[in-house]
Amino acid sequence: MSQLADVCATDVIRSALEQDGCVIAPLLRSNALPLLINSHKRDSIHALSDEIRAVALDALGTTGGVLFRNFKVPTPLDFKRFAASFGMPLGTYEFGSTPRSKVFTGVYSSTEYPAHQSIPLHNEQSYTRQWPSRIWFHCMTASQVGGETPIADSRQVYQEIDPAIREEFIAKGLLYVRNYSSTLDIPWQHVFNTDDRIKVEQYCQAQGIEWSWNADGELSTKQLCQAAVQHPVSHEWVWFNQAHLFHISAMSADLRQALIDAVGPTQLPRNVYFGDGTPIPNATLDEIRAVYARTSVTFAWQAGDVLMLDNLLVAHGRNPFSGDRKVIVSMA
Numbered sequence: 093m094s095q096l097a098d099v100c101a102t103d104v105i106r107s108a109l110e111q112d113g114c115v116i117a118p119l120l121r122s123n124a125l126p127l128l129i130n131s132h133k134r135d136s137i138h139a140l141s142d143e144i145r146a147v148a149l150d151a152l153g154t155t156g157g158v159l160f161r162n163f164k165v166p167t168p169l170d171f172k173r174f175a176a177s178f179g180m181p182l183g184t185y186e187f188g189s190t191p192r193s194k195v196f197t198g199v200y201s202s203t204e205y206p207a208h209q210s211i212p213l214h215n216e217q218s219y220t221r222q223w224p225s226r227i228w229f230h231c232m233t234a235s236q237v238g239g240e241t242p243i244a245d246s247r248q249v250y251q252e253i254d255p256a257i258r259e260e261f262i263a264k265g266l267l268y269v270r271n272y273s274s275t276l277d278i279p280w281q282h283v284f285n286t287d288d289r290i291k292v293e294q295y296c297q298a299q300g301i302e303w304s305w306n307a308d309g310e311l312s313t314k315q316l317c318q319a320a321v322q323h324p325v326s327h328e329w330v331w332f333n334q335a336h337l338f339h340i341s342a343m344s345a346d347l348r349q350a351l352i353d354a355v356g357p358t359q360l361p362r363n364v365y366f367g368d369g370t371p372i373p374n375a376t377l378d379e380i381r382a383v384y385a386r387t388s389v390t391f392a393w394q395a396g397d398v399l400m401l402d403n404l405l406v407a408h409g410r411n412p413f414s415g416d417r418k419v420i421v422s423m424a
């Protein structure tokens with residue numbers, strides 16, 4: 093809250109608030125994250141003044157997340173234009189880990205997991221060595237029940253993880269192992285957006301990913317990645333990995349056993365080890381999951397909302413839902 097108090101203490105922001113018909117305040121009483129910028133005149137999202145933009149960018153660097161509410165965002169293209177207006181080129185979703193569809197270049201559906209499933213909190217593509225620095229979500233249709241996008245401050249997650257766990261993760265790094273499959277997980281052709289094995293190999297080579305092809309033409313990859321990183325601007329440490337998603341313990345016990353019985357422990361569609369190849373205990377990942385659970389904040393989507401996050405400072409997830417829900421995503 094103190095960071096926000098500092099931001100809002102300037103005269104510039106007070107006058108911008110009065111001029112532009114926006115109310116700027118934390119959305120939630122209990123947390124500075126996210127900062128709400130609420131348009132009372134229901135202005136076009138493209139009409140944001142330079143002063144309000146400056147507040148948003150400042151908040152992005154301090155609290156890590158901004159929610160734009162009650163602005164007009166008529167089409168997905170307007171959402172893309174708004175995301176692009178912050179000056180960073182919008183990226184593609186290559187080497188993805190979840191099913192998404194492309195709305196058009198630079199805009200994707202949010203992860204298409206069944207509605208009854210939760211998506212655990214994570215920083216986008218933190219299972220790789222190259223990740224988006226910012227991510228935008230646009231709620232086109234809010235589900236009637238559930239479907240929130242919980243968020244958590246990755247600095248707080250880092251601080252609250254047992255220092256012994258933290259140090260071991262950072263010292264050893266994480267080895268993500270994937271066995272792509274058209275029956276058990278996402279096929280490699282979809283993950284790499286190509287049918288061309290040479291292009292896959294070139295991508296892997298460039299990214300420091302080890303790869304191998306089996307006799308059936310299926311691909312396996314291994315990549316050694318970080319457990320935590322320092323934010324490039326603030327130099328604060330953030331927990332930045334997806335061990336708690338990739339580890340076999342992320343599955344229900346029934347499914348876990350069925351998969352091990354079917355393909356064996358080394359051919360699981362995805363798993364993660366310490367960087368030296370030793371197993372990560374289930375209990376360690378449960379502790380990390382518990383930290384995410386107690387640091388996350390949740391709010392209900394309203395149709396039209398745009399949430400802008402610093403992908404290093406803030407993790408996001410998805411709660412189960414029922415009814416229609418449409419949230420699209422863009423990354424920079």
Ligand SMILES: [Fe+2]
Binds near residue numbers: 408
């Ligand atoms: Fe995500």
